[in-house]
Amino acid sequence: MNTLMNTLSYVQPTTTSPWGVYLAQVDRVLPYLGELARWAETLKRPKRALIVDVPIEMDDGTVQHFEGYRVQHNLSRGPGKGGVRYHPQVNLEEVMALAAWMTVKNAALNLPYGGAKGGIRVDPKQLSLKELERLTRRYTSEIGIIIGPNQDIPAPDVNTNPQIMAWMMDTYSMNTGTTATGVVTGKPIHLGGSLGRVKATGRGVFVTGREAARRLHLDLNGARVAVQGFGNVGSAAAELFQQAGAKIVAIQDHSGTITHPKGFDFAELMPYVQRHGGVQGFAQGEAADHESFWDTDCEILIPAALEGQINVDRAGRIKARLVLEGANGPTHPDADDVLHERGILVVPDVICNAGGVTVSYFEWVQDFSSFFWTEDEINLRLDKIIVDALRRVWDTADHHHITLRTAAFTVACGRILAARQERGLYP
Numbered sequence: 248m249n250t251l252m253n254t255l256s257y258v259q260p261t262t263t264s265p266w267g268v269y270l271a272q273v274d275r276v277l278p279y280l281g282e283l284a285r286w287a288e289t290l291k292r293p294k295r296a297l298i299v300d301v302p303i304e305m306d307d308g309t310v311q312h313f314e315g316y317r318v319q320h321n322l323s324r325g326p327g328k329g330g331v332r333y334h335p336q337v338n339l340e341e342v343m344a345l346a347a348w349m350t351v352k353n354a355a356l357n358l359p360y361g362g363a364k365g366g367i368r369v370d371p372k373q374l375s376l377k378e379l380e381r382l383t384r385r386y387t388s389e390i391g392i393i394i395g396p397n398q399d400i401p402a403p404d405v406n407t408n409p410q411i412m413a414w415m416m417d418t419y420s421m422n423t424g425t426t427a428t429g430v431v432t433g434k435p436i437h438l439g440g441s442l443g444r445v446k447a448t449g450r451g452v453f454v455t456g457r458e459a460a461r462r463l464h465l466d467l468n469g470a471r472v473a474v475q476g477f478g479n480v481g482s483a484a485a486e487l488f489q490q491a492g493a494k495i496v497a498i499q500d501h502s503g504t505i506t507h508p509k510g511f512d513f514a515e516l517m518p519y520v521q522r523h524g525g526v527q528g529f530a531q532g533e534a535a536d537h538e539s540f541w542d543t544d545c546e547i548l549i550p551a552a553l554e555g556q557i558n559v560d561r562a563g564r565i566k567a568r569l570v571l572e573g574a575n576g577p578t579h580p581d582a583d584d585v586l587h588e589r590g591i592l593v594v595p596d597v598i599c600n601a602g603g604v605t606v607s608y609f610e611w612v613q614d615f616s617s618f619f620w621t622e623d624e625i626n627l628r629l630d631k632i633i634v635d636a637l638r639r640v641w642d643t644a645d646h647h648h649i650t651l652r653t654a655a656f657t658v659a660c661g662r663i664l665a666a667r668q669e670r671g672l673y674p
Contacts (some may be wrong), residue, residue: 329364330404449483451602
């Protein structure tokens with residue numbers, strides 16, 4: 248096991264790198280923590296970071312090595328919870344930041360979890376299905392020493408899905424000699440997965456957007472929406488907004504950018520994306536330059552791709568009244584300031600995209616009890632938790648005259664540090 252005792256000495260964050268952005272967000276919340284601020288250094292240091300070598304035999308008989316990570320940022324409020332992503336740009340600093348944001352997200356929603364995250368630096372599109380299975384099983388075996396239903400529960404993230412979660416669950420179960428369905432969430436339904444999980448994150452984006460629109464007196468019927476990232480999160484959110492009467496006028500994904508001022512027809516768009524793997528070439532849309540996406544005339548902007556997308560320049564060009572962060576960490580702190588000064592409301596990631604981890608919590612609970620809820624029950628419970636959490640954050644923002652992001656961190660960090668203080672230090 249390669250556990251980094253002090254990961255900060257291995258990472259040199261910048262103001263725009265994921266870990267640097269997270270640290271800046273923590274610094275902004277310190278004045279609102281009162282006596283709990285004495286424990287704030289806890290938030291700036293991951294509890295545990297594991298780097299693993301993942302060697303697999305390829306289909307052609309060669310052996311390739313991939314680098315994998317699992318970071319547990321904070322476990323004061325419960326076991327670690329967070330996704331696993333497969334992406335060629337995955338690195339330790341990114342996973343640290345994502346784990347930290349999971350800590351904040353779970354606390355902001357008042358879920359009984361700490362924060363964790365994992366990943367492998369790989370382009371999964373270059374692997375066959377069998378190579379992907381071997382990669383997943385070897386990675387699971389390597390991190391198996393720190394995960395478990397009561398220790399750390401992985402879930403899907405970028406480029407991972409229910410099939411990968413099934414392989415992870417099976418590998419862990421074989422290594423422990425018991426069928427441990429609760430070791431991961433986001434599994435197939437017939438292996439202990441939960442109804443409503445696939446579209447839960449996108450649903451959370453829609454629910455927070457609906458509540459924010461009411462505050463802004465923004466009518467969703469006819470509102471123009473631009474979406475960056477059209478995977479599970481972006482597509483599900485876009486579909487729900489369209490069903491509420493909004494028009495999806497611009498979409499950007501890994502394949503390209505398309506626009507349609509009158510709004511896309513989802514009955515035609517979704518089958519096209521499923522067939523072609525992206526939006527590029529969709530006949531109903533007009534192809535646009537990648538950077539011009541940020542100049543789209545719209546009321547609502549949903550960044551639902553990777554972190555670090557909204558910088559100062561883009562923040563100065565955005566025309567939306569409302570930004571809904573479907574991705575984790577899409578906005579730089581200085582860009583946050585620009586949006587605030589321009590009167591653009593940002594619903595932060597730690598509340599906006601928390602629908603996925605909320606339904607993951609429901610799945611975990613259902614696995615322990617072996618009693619499963621209907622999708623209507625799932626959605627009702629999800630909506631209530633999201634709305635209640637957003638109201639608490641909004642009350643905090645109004646009380647201190649701060650942004651929703653700083654308010655969300657204030658609520659979450661207060662809960663995390665209160666748990667740290669009450670548990671004390673051992674030994």
